[in-house]
Amino acid sequence: MxxxxxxxxxxxxxxxxxxxxxxxxxxxxxxxxxxxxxxxxxxxxxxxxxxxxxxxxxxxxxxxxxxxxxxxxxxxxxxxxxxxxxxSIDSLGTEFVLDQKVCAYDPHLLIVPVNKQIKILNSDGILHNIHTYGKLNRSVNLAQPRFKKKLKLTLDKLEKVQVRCDIHGWMSAWFIVVDHPxxxxxxxxxxxxxxxxxxxxxxxxxxxxxxxxxxx
Ligand SMILES: [Cu+2]
Incomplete structure (x- = not known):
């Protein structure tokens, strides 16, 4: 235990x-x-x-x-x-970015205000996919091939949402959706x-x- x-x-x-x-x-x-x-x-x-x-x-x-x-x-x-x-919640920053670098998410935990856009980058030049596991937020499963340098995602409910890549099973990150700084x-x-x-x-x-x- x-x-x-x-x-x-x-x-x-x-x-x-x-x-x-x-x-x-x-x-x-x-x-x-x-x-x-x-x-x-x-x-x-x-x-x-x-x-x-x-x-x-x-x-x-x-x-x-x-x-x-x-x-x-x-x-x-x-x-x-x-x-x-x-x-103000704006003190959390203006840009909320998740990158995929050497088949790992960066950062592992992203604190993001509710309804703020998250930019998802793929620095690897290989196919990854963004699969979110929300209970309150709608789950998404988005392929991100090498030519798709940027994806956008907005989460509209307060929740800790896990992100995984179905291609590289070890890749995991969390979006921490918040309403205060x-x-x-x-x-x-x-x-x-x-x-x-x-x-x-x-x-x-x-x-x-x-x-x-x-x-x-
Ligand atoms: Cu991947």
Whole structure:
């Protein structure tokens, strides 16, 4: 059995007293680190037998759970629940791009506002396909041959949608469809940072694709 051990090591939230009108400079931030407790699982190296000339240009590993030597878990989605006001969702950026490079998705997790267009690139020059597995969003299955450099996709429901390639079974990514900007993805040390938070008390939601959901 997998032991779930997500630990928030550090969290600070600075704010202004209740009743005061918060200024932008009064907004707080939360920083932390998500770690794995128990024996650190080894990432399994994958055998590449399809389109080897392109796909085997680098080693591929099972990327569903990536734990570093220091126990930090990469690619955990951390978000604040119930923030009202605060910064605009535009602070997440203006371009939302998923690329296919050496038969892997880049990034592995893409945080994208609801109804914003996602550009899907194919840098590989071989056939990939984009197969989404939404429960609330309509699933799509789009071939992306080498001459089709760009596909567009818009997701209109809040959901974590898995993307897979039917040709290269190891390729997997997630679209995290959101309606506010207080989302972060942990780096390879398991670290995350959320900023521009209005004064208040909030729940932190932590999600990892294999370990599931946790609120703290
Ligand atoms: Cu593919």
């Amino acid at each position: 997998i032991v779930i051990g997500l630990v928030l090591l550090a969290g600070t939230l600075n704010g202004v007293p209740a009743g005061a009108t918060p200024k932008e400079s009064d907004r707080g931030s939360v920083k932390g680190r998500i770690t794995y407790s128990g024996d650190v699982p080894k990432q399994m190296k994958l055998m590449i037998i399809k389109d080897v000339k392109v796909c085997a240009k680098k080693d591929h590993y099972d990327d569903r759970l990536v734990v570093g030597n220091d126990r930090g878990i990469k690619n955990v989605v951390v978000s604040l629940v119930g923030v009202e006001g605060g910064k 207080y989302y972060a993805v942990t780096d390879s040390a398991g670290k995350f940072s959320l900023s521009g938070i209005p004064s208040g008390t909030y729940t932190l939601n932590i999600w990892q694709e294999l370990l599931g959901n946790r609120e703290v």
